[in-house]
Amino acid sequence: MRFKQLLILAAAVSLPACASGVGGGSFGYSGYSLVRVKEVRVGNDSMAVTPPREWNKIAGSLFVDIHAVEDWTQNGPYLDGISFVTGLKDGKALVYQRRRDDRQVPKFRSNMTPPEIAAMIESLFRVRGGAVDFKTLSMTPRPFLGTNGFQFDYEHLDSDEVRRKGRAVAAVINGRLYMILFDAARSHYYNALLPDYEAIVHSARLV
Amino acid sequence: MNATLSRRALLGAGAGLAAASIGGAAEARILPRDMVPLIGPGYRAVDQDEKGMWQLMERVEEEVSGSNLLIKDPQLVSYLGTLIGNVGGPAAKDMRIYLARIPEFNAVMFPTGFTVIFSGLLLRMRNEAQLAGVIAHEGAHFLRKHQIRQWRDMRRKTDIFSFLAMGAGVAGGAAGIYAGDLVQLAQLGTLLSLLKYNRTLEAEADAMGVRLLADAGYDPMAMSETWQQLIGELDLSAKYRRKRRRRDFNIFETHPSPDARMADLKISAAEVRQPGRVYDAYRSRYLNALAGLRPSLLDDQVKLNDPGASQYIVNTLAKDGWNGLLRFYEGEIWRLRGSQSKGDELRAAQGYAAAVAYPDAPPDAWRWHGVMLLKQGRSAEARAAFARYLQLSPNAPDAALVRQMMAG
Amino acid sequence: MRRVCLALLASVALAGCVSTRQYADVEFSPPQGDYKLLVMRPDVSVGSVTTGGMVEPRADWTEQARANFITALKAQQAGRGGNVLIMEKRNSLAAVDADMVAELERLHYAVASSIALHRYSGQYLPTKRNRGLDWTLGEDAVTLGRRTGYDYALFLYAEDSFASTGRVGLQVLGIAGCFVGFCAPNVGGGGQFGYASLVDLRTGEVVWFNVSQASSQIAGVKFGDIRTPEGAAQMVDRLLDRMKPGRNVRRRGRAQ
Numbered sequence: 001m002r003f004k005q006l007l008i009l010a011a012a013v014s015l016p017a018c019a020s021g022v023g024g025g026s027f028g029y030s031g032y033s034l035v036r037v038k039e040v041r042v043g044n045d046s047m048a049v050t051p052p053r054e055w056n057k058i059a060g061s062l063f064v065d066i067h068a069v070e071d072w073t074q075n076g077p078y079l080d081g082i083s084f085v086t087g088l089k090d091g092k093a094l095v096y097q098r099r100r101d102d103r104q105v106p107k108f109r110s111n112m113t114p115p116e117i118a119a120m121i122e123s124l125f126r127v128r129g130g131a132v133d134f135k136t137l138s139m140t141p142r143p144f145l146g147t148n149g150f151q152f153d154y155e156h157l158d159s160d161e162v163r164r165k166g167r168a169v170a171a172v173i174n175g176r177l178y179m180i181l182f183d184a185a186r187s188h189y190y191n192a193l194l195p196d197y198e199a200i201v202h203s204a205r206l207v
Numbered sequence: 208m209n210a211t212l213s214r215r216a217l218l219g220a221g222a223g224l225a226a227a228s229i230g231g232a233a234e235a236r237i238l239p240r241d242m243v244p245l246i247g248p249g250y251r252a253v254d255q256d257e258k259g260m261w262q263l264m265e266r267v268e269e270e271v272s273g274s275n276l277l278i279k280d281p282q283l284v285s286y287l288g289t290l291i292g293n294v295g296g297p298a299a300k301d302m303r304i305y306l307a308r309i310p311e312f313n314a315v316m317f318p319t320g321f322t323v324i325f326s327g328l329l330l331r332m333r334n335e336a337q338l339a340g341v342i343a344h345e346g347a348h349f350l351r352k353h354q355i356r357q358w359r360d361m362r363r364k365t366d367i368f369s370f371l372a373m374g375a376g377v378a379g380g381a382a383g384i385y386a387g388d389l390v391q392l393a394q395l396g397t398l399l400s401l402l403k404y405n406r407t408l409e410a411e412a413d414a415m416g417v418r419l420l421a422d423a424g425y426d427p428m429a430m431s432e433t434w435q436q437l438i439g440e441l442d443l444s445a446k447y448r449r450k451r452r453r454r455d456f457n458i459f460e461t462h463p464s465p466d467a468r469m470a471d472l473k474i475s476a477a478e479v480r481q482p483g484r485v486y487d488a489y490r491s492r493y494l495n496a497l498a499g500l501r502p503s504l505l506d507d508q509v510k511l512n513d514p515g516a517s518q519y520i521v522n523t524l525a526k527d528g529w530n531g532l533l534r535f536y537e538g539e540i541w542r543l544r545g546s547q548s549k550g551d552e553l554r555a556a557q558g559y560a561a562a563v564a565y566p567d568a569p570p571d572a573w574r575w576h577g578v579m580l581l582k583q584g585r586s587a588e589a590r591a592a593f594a595r596y597l598q599l600s601p602n603a604p605d606a607a608l609v610r611q612m613m614a615g
Numbered sequence: 616m617r618r619v620c621l622a623l624l625a626s627v628a629l630a631g632c633v634s635t636r637q638y639a640d641v642e643f644s645p646p647q648g649d650y651k652l653l654v655m656r657p658d659v660s661v662g663s664v665t666t667g668g669m670v671e672p673r674a675d676w677t678e679q680a681r682a683n684f685i686t687a688l689k690a691q692q693a694g695r696g697g698n699v700l701i702m703e704k705r706n707s708l709a710a711v712d713a714d715m716v717a718e719l720e721r722l723h724y725a726v727a728s729s730i731a732l733h734r735y736s737g738q739y740l741p742t743k744r745n746r747g748l749d750w751t752l753g754e755d756a757v758t759l760g761r762r763t764g765y766d767y768a769l770f771l772y773a774e775d776s777f778a779s780t781g782r783v784g785l786q787v788l789g790i791a792g793c794f795v796g797f798c799a800p801n802v803g804g805g806g807q808f809g810y811a812s813l814v815d816l817r818t819g820e821v822v823w824f825n826v827s828q829a830s831s832q833i834a835g836v837k838f839g840d841i842r843t844p845e846g847a848a849q850m851v852d853r854l855l856d857r858m859k860p861g862r863n864v865r866r867r868g869r870a871q
Contacts, residue, residue: 034741056740075750076729076740091547100450103511106543113578114608116542119510123543126510132276132308134510139605150608159309161275161721187722188753188819273705273717 032056035072041207043070043086047145047178050203052196055082066096078162080184080193082200085170088177094124103127110175114139114150117170117177121152131156137165144171145178145206155186165190169201180204236471237407239479242415244350247297250320257318257355264319271305271323278306278326278500286496287324287342290335293423294343294416296350310507312437316345318354329497330504331436331520333527335489336429340420344430347415353408413468417475426486427476431469440519447515447544490527502569505536514544531565534558535572542575555579563592570600574609586615643747643822643861653708653765653816654688654701655720683844688771700765710762719755723770726750727812730824747861751820760816770812822861 035055041048044067051072058071070084071077085094090110097104105124112120118139125131134156142151149171157163165186170179182197184190252261271277278284284306292299303321311327322345332338348354413430421427445451480486497504509517517540525533538558541551556579562572577592593613597606685701705713705720730750733740743749756768813823860868 031738032740054742056742073740074742076733076738078725078729078732079750100448102444102448102516103513106512106545109545109547111582113581113612115574115578115605118605119543123510123512126507127512132310132507136604138607140607141611153604157275159276160725162725163275163718185722185725187718187755188751192753273713275717275721 031059032073033059039203042084044068045086046206047084047086048205048207049084049180049200052199055196066092066094068092069094074193074196075189078160078185080189081182082197083179083181083183085177085179085181087173088179090175094120095128108177110172112172112177114152114170117150117172117179118152118154118168121168121181122154125156129156130159132159133157142169144169144201145173145204147171147173149178163187167194167197173206178206236474237410237414239414239418239475242347242351242411242418244297245352246350249301250298252355254355261319264317264321268303268317268319268321271321274307276307276309278308280306280500283496283500290339290342291322291346294339294419294425295346296419298346298350302346302349308507310504310511312440314341314345316348318349320349322346326500326504326507329500330508331440331523332433332493333436333488333490333523334429335493335496336420336425336487337433338493339423339425340416340427340430340433343419343423344412344416347412347419348408351408351411351415353412356408410468410471413472414475417472418479421476421479421481421486424484424486426488427479428473429488431472431476434469434472436519436523439523440516442515443519444513444515447518494527502532505532509536509539509543512543514540529565531562531568531572534562534565535569535575538562538572538575552579552582556583563595570596570603573599574603574605577609577612581612589613644864645823645860649698650766651698651764652700653759653763653768654699655716655723655768655770656702656704686844708763711759715755715759719752719759720770722752722755723812723814726752726821727770727824730812730821734824745862748821748824751818752814753819756814756816756819760819765816768814768816770814 033056035051035057037051037053039048039050055072055074058073058077066088068086068088070086072082072084074080088094088108091107093105093107095105105127106120108117108120118136122134122136125134135154137153137155139150139152142149144150149169152168152170153166154168155163155165163186164183166181166183168179168181170177170181172178180197180201182190182193184193252258284304287304287306291302291304295302298320301320305321305323306329307323307325309325309327310330311325312331314322314324314328316322322342324342328341329338332341417427417430420429505521508520511517518537521533521537521540535558538555538561541558542555544551555575559572559576559579562568563576573592573596577589577596580586580589580592590613593609597603597609600606603609688701689699700707702708702716705716708716730748732738733743734748759768760766811823811825812821814820815822
């Protein structure tokens with residue numbers, strides 16, 4: 001999972017230099033690649049989805065990545081994002097963190113119930129996403145990838161004072177977490193992109 | 208957080224040097240009776256450079272007051288205003304107070320007399336005297352014109368490292384995860400070097416703070432207690448992460464190492480007590496004032512999953528008596544830490560079971576109690592717990608899911 | 616701090632370069648004729664860069680610069696034939712409450728940061744290639760336009776800093792220190808930095824965006840000093856005046 005502040009840090013690290021043209025792009029960040037309108041494998045390739053229009057995949061990273069997680073965005077991570085979690089194993093966290101970090105995102109456990117997974121997502125936003133307020137809007141059963149999953153709707157206020165809204169659909173299959181999470185600015189962007197997200201979730205299948 | 212790639216790390220060497228240059232040899236204790244206010248009521252900037260700083264601060268206050276990160280509960284704000292009135296000295300009527308919903312232990316006084324208090328501070332203070340002590344300390348920075356003095360002091364330094372320290376202090380930050388104005392202030396505790404006081408200024412604020420506290424009838428020992436609590440929290444936090452307490456915790460950027468200061472504070476506190484006068488910590492009216500907010504304060508803290516810090520805070524609050532709320536959050540701490548080797552899930556289950564025995568257990572305690580029972584295979588008991596949850600919280604957002612869990 | 620992000624991201628400090636890059640929506644035509652423009656609270660500040668590299672805000676300079684900037688803005692807009700209101704505070708509009716303005720400012724900040732990141736800092740989004748400026752403030756901006764009768768909203772930020780004499784002797788390649796409300800993106804010798812973002816309130820879309828940055832790595836070389844009317848006009852000019860039409864409009868123009 002990438003959050004806005006990672007990009008801020010990446011930009012901050014770049015030393016000033018006289019650039020010809022616009023921004024050298026020399027942050028070491030590989031940038032974005034195009035996701036076309038056809039079925040594509042995501043994350044560790046154990047899940048496939050079909051987007052209804054082109055999206056941008058956040059490709060590669062300066063930071064150690066979680067192989068099971070892949071992120072897409074339409075307008076940039078400040079405004080919207082869809083994250084795919086594919087087969088996250090017991091004992092792994094959604095983000096890279098060190099054992100000695102004071103504040104940590106809880107690790108996924110195979111025996112987690114939906115409320116625990118939702119709570120893990122909430123802590124993810126509070127610990128890593130800069131959320132100062134987080135509210136659950138609803139949690140309902142929802143079939144996902146041919147099994148009993150659940151849907152988690154939430155809202156949060158972040159430290160950049162922007163309100164964001166999100167939806168996660170998830171299931172634990174063979175002890176591993178599969179999830180598609182959508183998060184976007186509550187003003188305009190969430191509603192504008194929700195249909196895309198729903199289409200992607202409906203198209204999702206295990207491969 | 209990936210600190211290696213933060214600006215703090217890049218400028219770390221410079222910052223280290225800056226810290227050294229800002230520090231100094233141990234000084235004689237500053238006497239509270241020497242600390243007189245340097246400003247009076249209705250104070251306004253006079254000198255050119257101070258005016259510039261004020262104008263900037265007015266913009267800052269405009270932004271702060273318009274922020275949606277503020278807690279605007281009128282009773283609470285009015286309560287805090289009363290405290291400022293008690294310990295604000297001559298500027299008591301001029302000072303403004305803003306309460307921000309940010310789970311950090313910090314309070315920041317700006318050179319124009321407005322202060323931002325972070326909700327993490329309210330969580331940690333045990334009584335009104337402790338909170339008033341922090342306000343008195345911050346107010347003293349204003350009354351002694353520390354900010355402009357520090358500003359001018361920084362200007363004199365041609366040392367390149369002072370700039371680097373500014374850069375590191377401002378943009379490096381503690382965890383660096385927050386990007387908003389207010390939150391940056393909380394974590395950094397500095398506004399450039401304006402608020403990055405050196406030991407002398409800190410000692411002045413301590414001495415004056417203690418005096419303001421005692422004058423208002425508060426127990427002046429409260430200030431040293433606050434520091435003891437913070438150190439205890441940091442120690443336990445580090446212990447649970449199996450490491451040494453970090454020396455560069457953000458609070459220490461603005462308030463350098465407390466050992467000598469605590470000793471001085473204790474002596475000063477004894478000094479300012481007048482024989483025959485009664486001093487109080489005013490715990491019950493403080494607990495009353497904060498009663499409505501405390502659940503969300505605990506929630507904000509515990510969900511950060513810093514188990515040592517959260518446990519310390521819960522234990523500190525529990526010194527005034529355990530209740531359902533505190534037992535519940537103790538359960539939450541273990542559930543979030545989730546260490547299998549330490550049997551955290553079992554401890555969490557026990558915590559929730561203990562919580563629901565109290566009448567004030569929050570509805571969520573019943574839901575989590577049910578989840579734990581379900582995971583232990585005690586389905587009938589789980590169903591009962593879930594039913595209780597739904598009864599207490601009929602409009603719960605996760606009702607549909609809980610009903611499914613009840614159905615098995 | 617919200618502004619830190621934008622300033623840092625757009626901070627490609629250039630030795631003695633003036634760079635102005637503007638991006639426009641493909642169908643963008645610079646506003647002409649009888650249009651009504653709402654200028655959201657413009658943020659202008661001026662300071663001097665001290666020896667240690669600190670930017671010290673100067674109240675007198677800032678007031679002067681703000682006044683000059685607004686005068687220049689009004690003149691420039693009058694020259695284009697528009698009606699302009701410059702908002703001083705969030706509650707400066709009768710028909711809209713301060714909260715709504717606040718929410719729009721916050722959203723705009725996220726959008727402007729995105730534009731800066733994905734247009735100016737090299738983090739291009741492939742889906743936006745050849746689409747001009749493809750960002751919007753959405754329905755809330757349209758509501759603002761409808762309630763107030765304004766056609767466009769302009770978001771502005773401008774700053775300037777000057778090396779005071781002590782600074783000249785010291786060349787430091789520093790990374791900016793920023794503090795709330797005021798950023799110093801380049802400490803080579805002081806410099807100007809600004810952005811302007813034009814939102815069409817009939818659609819909510821950001822139709823034009825420009826970042827302007829002029830800096831001198833050689834302390835002592837000054838660009839138009841925005842404390843003076845001429846310098847402010849130059850800054851406004853750099854930001855706004857040479858608004859170019861969008862790509863499709865230019866093509867159609869050439870085809871004729």
